[in-house]
Amino acid sequence: MTVREILKMGDPRLLKVAQAVTEFDTPELRRLVADMLETMVAAHGAGLAAPQIGVDLQLVIFGFEHNQRYPDAEPVPMTTLINPVITPLSQALDDGWEGCLSVPGLRGKVPRFAHIRYQGLDGSGAVIDREATGFHARVVQHECDHLIGRLYPTRMPDLTQLGFTSVLFPELDPADGDD
Numbered sequence: 001m002t003v004r005e006i007l008k009m010g011d012p013r014l015l016k017v018a019q020a021v022t023e024f025d026t027p028e029l030r031r032l033v034a035d036m037l038e039t040m041v042a043a044h045g046a047g048l049a050a051p052q053i054g055v056d057l058q059l060v061i062f063g064f065e066h067n068q069r070y071p072d073a074e075p076v077p078m079t080t081l082i083n084p085v086i087t088p089l090s091q092a093l094d095d096g097w098e099g100c101l102s103v104p105g106l107r108g109k110v111p112r113f114a115h116i117r118y119q120g121l122d123g124s125g126a127v128i129d130r131e132a133t134g135f136h137a138r139v140v141q142h143e144c145d146h147l148i149g150r151l152y153p154t155r156m157p158d159l160t161q162l163g164f165t166s167v168l169f170p171e172l173d174p175a176d177g178d179d
Contacts, residue, residue: 004053024125049146060143084120109161
């Protein structure tokens with residue numbers, strides 16, 4: 001396993017629409033998922049998308065029991081999600097603070113669907129079909145945005161709600177600069 005470099009906002013690879021995964025349960029895919037997990041954990045992330053490490057595939061990972069960057073967030077099941085489809089189950093939106101490993105040191109208030117269904121495949125090609133609310137739903141939507149070339153600031157209707165994590169949330173670990 002290898003901790004990979006995380007691309008930062010401004011890198012054109014973050015703006016591309018990712019390609020569908022067509023082969024499952026291969027040594028290469030298993031290695032990629034392991035590298036992504038190690039990279040996410042090393043960066044204290046809640047999730048990571050393959051495009052964030054320069055891999056042009058529709059693959060995201062997310063999940064944690066406790067995350068120091070989001071200390072009040074409920075646990076999110078550890079998931080490898082490939083070729084995802086998100087369906088809003090209500091038009092209700094929740095505003096919430098988001099950070100991103102590709103937008104280090106900043107947080108912004110982003111509206112997201114409050115209740116979603118997400119479908120896709122795991123690393124072996126088995127079907128995933130779940131509903132999510134709260135922070136779980138937010139994380140899934142955030143990570144899947146990376147697969148269509150979107151970063152959270154482009155979802156923000158009010159850029160006055162964008163700021164440095166160290167100013168907005170000084171109680172968080174100062175080493176938390178890389179959201």
